Amino acid sequence: MDVVEAVKQRKSVRGYKPDPVPKEILEHILELASRAPSAMNTQPWEFTVLTGEVLENIRWSNIELLRSGVPPNPEHVIAGWPKESIYRQRQVALAKQIFQLMGIPREDQKKRPEWLERGFRYFDAPAAIIISVDRSLGESGPLLGVGAIIQNICLIALQFGLGTCIEDQGTMYPDVLRKYAHIPESKRIIIAIAIGYPDWGFPANRVETEREPIDNLTTWLGFD
């Protein structure tokens, strides 16, 4: 697939078919994705790839904690935004679109938490990739490299007919991942990627996110 086409096609997929993803395909995707750049070629990323019973255990342990009101405990700073900011507006626009497509009214106190739970269940994807980095690398340094590889994973996945959703939600309870996926304390858990064959009939997969025009974001200097 042409790179530009892949960039245009990639979108967050939040509804999947149950079909399993062959290990060889996931392996191939990670191998290709690891051509990503990283500072001084440090390659800070480590992968834990989950499917089957292990993933089921993790999904339901996450939900148990969420339902019990246990506060999420991510291991790096999750994006925050000032209340009146453009960032908040963009977040609200996304949520509005998802809830509208899913037919969930704003005031629906039952369905909204149910939607939240889907993220903590990796959107019921048949597989999930957890990315962690060695704590010796420090807190923010390795994140740029991780950003590069997660984009690579999502783009390459398209070549195999797979959809992805990068998600902080999947790493909100690191102790669950440590318990079932045996990720040691020496590794900082950064991000999860749900991966599987998209169910294009799932309403939230019809979300079309917008982007700010580049002119509003760019300063051009020295061109004329």
Ligand SMILES: Cc1cc2nc3c(=O)[nH]c(=O)nc-3n(C[C@H](O)[C@H](O)[C@H](O)COP(=O)(O)O)c2cc1C
């Ligand atoms: C670092 C990061 C964390 C994200 N975490 C979540 C998440 O927890 N739940 C979710 O539904 N989407 C999550 N997303 C997906 C974004 O909402 C999505 O990328 C954004 O709305 C743009 O939409 P698109 O991916 O369809 O282009 C995350 C994306 C990134 C890059």
